[in-house]
Amino acid sequence: MSASYFQERVNSASQNGLSPASPSVGPASRGANALSSRITSVLSASYADLEIRDALETLDSRQVHNSAETRRQIRLDVQKEVIQCNGEIVKDFGEVAEQLKRIGTAIKSLNNCCADMRNHIAAANQETGPVLEEATSLITQRKQVEAKQQILHAFSSHFLISDDEANVLTSTVEPVNEDFFQGLTRVKKIHHDCQVLLGTEDQRLGLEVLEQSSKQLNAAFQKLYRWIQREFKTLDLENPQISASVRRSLRVLAERPTLFQSCLDSFAEARETILSDSFHAALTGTNSEEHIATKPIEFHAHDPLRYVGDMLAWAHSTTVSEREALENLFISDGDEIKRSIQAGLESEPWLKEDGDKEVFDGRKALNQLVSRDLMGVARLLRQRVEQVIQSHDDASLAYKIANLIGFYKGTFVRLLGSDSEVLDVFNTLNTSAMRQFRANMRDYVANVQSDLAVAPADLSPPDFLNEALQMLRVLAKSYDTSVAATDDQGQGFQTVLAEALDPFLSGCENLQKGMQQPDSAIFAINCLFAAKEVLASYRFASERVSEIDETIDEQVANLTEYQHQYFVHESGLITLLEALSTINDAEESLKTILDLDPFKPDALVAASQQLDEFLPSALIDASENLKKLRNRKMIQDITEEAAGAFCEDFERVESKMVASDDLTYDEDKEDEEQEPGLRDLFPRTSGEIRVLLS
Incomplete structure (x- = not known):
């Protein structure tokens, strides 16, 4: 739109005979300069300026066309519009002023009303002030009373028990059931929480509650102790489903270690009596309460080994049953008893022993309890077994009994541990059996030695x-x-x-x-x-x-030497060996062999004949010397070893004679008749000897 506006201005000027680029040729140069300046300013203006943009947008909105008439009227139209707008504003401000006057009147009326209300409120405050103060005091007192009631209720519900609950805990008429244990748990918690009351400034209440709870706890544990004592008297350990209430009661009673140990002592005494009676009934077959289907153990008393074995087997079977029953009774709940005893020792520190010993070992305590239960059986067993051992003089029987006792001793070690008192009985019996064995053997040896005569033929x-x-x-x-x-x-x-x-x-x-x-x-x-x-x-x-x-x-070496001497003496070689004992390998010594009496021709020929007579039956004759030896192979081995030694002796004699012949042989007289050599007189060779004696 702006482009078209300026374009119209340019065209209009062109139509009037002017060019924006050409100088003015009009009436005066001053007007030409003014127009030129105006055009220059217009052309140099920045159309990015906001004011120009707003002016152009206003012109566009009015759809003004660039003409001389429009240019003359536009300023007037704008000024007219401005005046109209100002008039409308003044009119609007007049209406606002009128409204403000009405608002001012309303505010003044409200201020008057508020002043009247403040006067009335001040008068009312003066009249109701004492009543409000009294009401506030009453409300505060009510809140304090309610708080005290809540504290009293909380204290009573936590630190006090009802008469019914106290009766359940202490009365022997009431049974030991779930209500008893719940009440006991609550009283223990009250006893423990009394520490909070003792930490306050006024400790009187805490001391009273602590004293009352202690009395209730002691009475409850005494009731539980007496109840367990009664239950133990009627408890059937043969029943695998032992009462769970007894196990729970023992776990709770362990919090009083003294009562717990006393209970175990009385239980062990009762079980010792029961097991002793059972063992006596098993021995004799007399039992008024029940019928024993098997024969009594004493029925086999004529067979001592079986008699002792049956008694030991009964004791072992009873120990296994007793251990299994007591294991269910005392350690089936894991370490509950141990923790209870630990808690009890903390509450009764004077019961603690010096040192770092373990407070409670369930397995060890079980083994000790079973051992105590079996002591009556062990004493009776010891009497019977010692009677059997001492009444027989058979050493093998005493040793068999000792081994049997040793076997069961190892079994009881695995069942009850190595420090069980029952093992002392087994050690005593084993020692007694071995002592009897040694005594019987020594008596037997003494009898034999008195009858010794000579060896069999x-x-x-x-x-x-x-x-x-x-x-x-x-x-x-x-x-x-x-x-x-x-x-x-x-x-x-x-x-x-x-x-x-x-x-x-x-x-x-x-x-x-x-x-x-x-x-x-x-x-x-x-x-x-x-x-x-x-x-x-x-x-x-x-x-x-x-x-x-x-x-x-x-002894074989002795026989071998005897056979060797037999060979050298019976063959006649002994004389040659003795004669050569002083001859060494020196030439001078070898030449002296011919001067020795055994090597004279007649003596040497006789020795050769004796050797020939000996050799054919040498092995048979030598074996005959050992015919009483029971091991036939040993006879052959000894004879062959002796024959080998004889062959070595013969080789030594042969080598000396050969060496002597070599020294005395004269090659110059080879064609002449010479005296016969030693080998000529004694022709046997070592090879022949070995063949004949093999």
Whole structure:
């Protein structure tokens, strides 16, 4: 629009004969300069100016066309519009002023009303002030009374119990049920919370409540203690479903360690009496309350081992049952009893023991309680078993009983622990049985030693050794089936060997002392082999078997030397060996062999003949010397080893004679007749000897 406006201005000027770019040629130069200035200012004006933009927008809104008439009228029209607008504003302000006058009148009226109201309120305040103060005081007093009532109600509901609740806690007529335990829990909480009251300035109330709650707690625990005592008298431990109320009562009673321990003591005494009566009934079969389907244990008293085994088996079975029942009764609730005893010791610190010992070990306490329950049975068992041990003089029976007791001792250790008092009874019985075993063995050995005479003619083990080995076989089998065979690596069997074998081997040694070789060694080997056969199959006797093997090797060495001497003497080689004992390998020494008497031609020929006569039956004759040896293979091995030593001796004689012949042989007289050499007179070679003795 602005562009069209200026365009119209330009066109209009052109129509009048003027050009914006050309100078004026009109009437006067002053007018031309003014027009030029006006045009220049218009052209140099910035159309981005807000005022110009607003003016142009106003012109556009009026849809003014750029013409001479419009240009003349526009200022007048604008001024007219301005005057009209000012008139309208003045008119509007007149109406506003009129409204303000009415508002001022209303405000003045309101101020008068407010002043009247303030006067009335001041008068009313003067009249109602005392009433309000009194009402405020009453409201404050009411709030204080209500607060005290709330405190009293809270105190009564928390720190006091009703007469009915107190009756449930202390009266023996009322049962021990859920209401009792709930009341006890509440009184314990009251007793604990009295610390808050004792922390106030006035401690009288706290002390009174503490004293009352302490009396109620003591009475409740006494009632619970007496109730548990009555329940224990009628409690059936054979019933796997033991009353849950008894378990709970024990857990609660543990908060009073003194009462809890007293309860356990009386329970242990009652159970000890019951189990002792049951054991006596099982022994004799007399029971007025119930019928025993099985035969009484004493029915088998004629069989001592079974009799003792039945008694131990009954004690073991009873211990297992007692432990399972008491485990359900005392430790089925985990560590509840331990925590209760800990709480009780905190409330009764004078009961604490010095040191860092654990307050309560459920398993250990259970083992101790079971041990105390079994003490009556253990005493009766000890009497009966000792009677059996002392009334029999059979050493093997005493040892079997000792092993049986050792087996059950290990079982009771696993059940009750290593510090159980019941184990003292087993230790005593085991010691008694082993003492009886040693006494019986020593009596038997004394009887045997008084009857010792001479060894059997066939050099076999004597009868007393065979009987001892039969007993040793029984004892070894008994030990092998016992727990000790795996626990002590055979150390326990050394006592048996010392009592049941060593004295009899010593007796054989005494018989051997009066014998000559080879009978002495043969008799010793036969006895040792008999003992080895009994012990070889048991691992726990391996150490003793090794010792026997060493002794056998010594005796075998003696027999080998005896056979060797037999070979060299019977073959006649002994004279040659003795003669050569002073000859060494020096030439001068070898030349002296011819001067020795055994190497004279006649003597050497006789020795050769004696050797030839000996060799054909040498092995048979030598084996005949050992025919009483029971181990046939050993006879052959000993003879062959002795023959080997004989061959070595022969080779030594042969080498000396060959060396001597080599020194005395004269090659210059080879064609002439020479005296026969040593090898000519003694032609046997070592190879031939080895073939004949192989």
